[in-house]
């Protein structure tokens with residue numbers, strides 16, 4: 001085995017950094033090339049004088065096994081904090097308060113009627129039995145469920161109210177996509193996280209990628225323009241320099257990977273066509289604390305109730321130290337609104353959103369003292385029917401001799417833990433190729 005083989009990783013998002021972390025551990029000579037002046041990609045944090053604002057990924061879960069392992073190995077476990085475990089859902093003219101760990105709160109609060117609650121409980125019990133084996137971190141494990149969209153399946157399995165008031169708002173708030181656009185494999189896999197706690201990192205979500213990067217060779221401001229497989233090596237070109245490596249791991253979004261990877265097979269072609277939802281995240285600073293009045297971390301707004309907003313996060317309920325003074329809310333727009341508004345000017349978007357906010361939290365507009373808007377044209381990969389099957393086939397087909405590998409959330413679960421799992425998978429694969 002030649003462990004000093006060179007690996008070039010394109011992209012310092014959490015998937016690329018994880019691949020780099022484990023490849024370096026296996027003894028490889030790793031270089032990460034990043035287009036931006038900062039590491040982390042969509043795990044980004046903006047620090048202002050008063051607020052720590054996560055602009056992309058918002059929270060983690062105590063069920064994110066791969067991420068927790070990384071956090072432990074990096075000695076930053078003291079960064080982990082639990083958010084409040086209460087959520088709110090808008091229905092009619094009020095916000096219903098739901099405890100994530102107490103399903104009876106759905107019926108006690110009057111959010112569901114008895115028949116709807118029984119249908120949910122019965123369906124969940126059935127699902128639990130069917131999903132004992134697959135891992136919720138690994139989307140390819142769910143390919144046997146990847147044959148129908150969420151809307152059709154859930155209407156039948158749970159009934160329309162559960163689709164409209166629980167599944168639809170979850171998919172829009174977390175992934176900016178609708179149940180019609182999403183395979184049932186995704187919510188079924190997500191149901192395995194139900195018993196876990198929502199957590200985050202004290203000093204901002206970007207702490208994790210920044211910490212991984214400390215021990216890696218990273219070239220910032222190095223946008224990769226071309227990758228050539230020269231048979232004896234792989235050449236990776238940036239504007240100023242060519243890098244030569246034995247393997248390249250492309251850990252960007254699918255559209256960029258598609259331009260860089262030339263000799264693709266049919267299954268790579270399908271995965272590289274993955275499209276992304278869009279969103280806009282707007283952080284509003286408030287004069288006074290909201291946490292006295294509201295104990296929710298997240299408020300979900302179902303399609304039937306919303307204009308543009310899919311979720312409102314009350315940041316002092318995420319962690320009190322995120323806000324030095326007053327309060328901070330993070331507002332996320334639903335996917336279709338994200339696509340519609342993304343090119344509009346900041347004032348136009350903010351005015352429209354402030355108006356809508358007052359519908360859910362009356363007079364909140366009078367409290368706003370700060371606003372900052374973050375646009376995500378490529379927010380999250382769509383989990384269309386067939387993506388899990390495609391990943392499974394990709395993983396089965398890859399073999400020694402493949403020297404350009406793909407990582408990133410479109411190659412796994414569409415969130416941080418999924419992206420990390422693809423990084424772990426790629427690192428193990430390359431190590432396996434070089435060991436046998």
Ligand SMILES: Cc1cc2nc3c(=O)[nH]c(=O)nc-3n(C[C@H](O)[C@H](O)[C@H](O)COP(=O)(O)OP(=O)(O)OC[C@H]3O[C@@H](n4cnc5c(N)ncnc54)[C@H](O)[C@@H]3O)c2cc1C
Nearest residue numbers: 011013014015035041042056057058059224408409415416
């Ligand atoms: C608004 C929003 C909210 C989210 N909320 C959550 C959440 O609460 N919890 C959760 O778990 N997940 C959440 N996610 C999803 C999560 O952020 C992503 O799944 C994850 O960060 C993706 O990581 P990645 O490494 O696959 O890609 P990315 O983070 O996109 O990394 C790709 C990297 O490649 C770089 N790059 C691109 N082109 C080139 C090039 N040519 N040369 C070199 N480098 C290049 C980019 O600059 C970037 O750094 C959210 C995402 C968004 C946008």
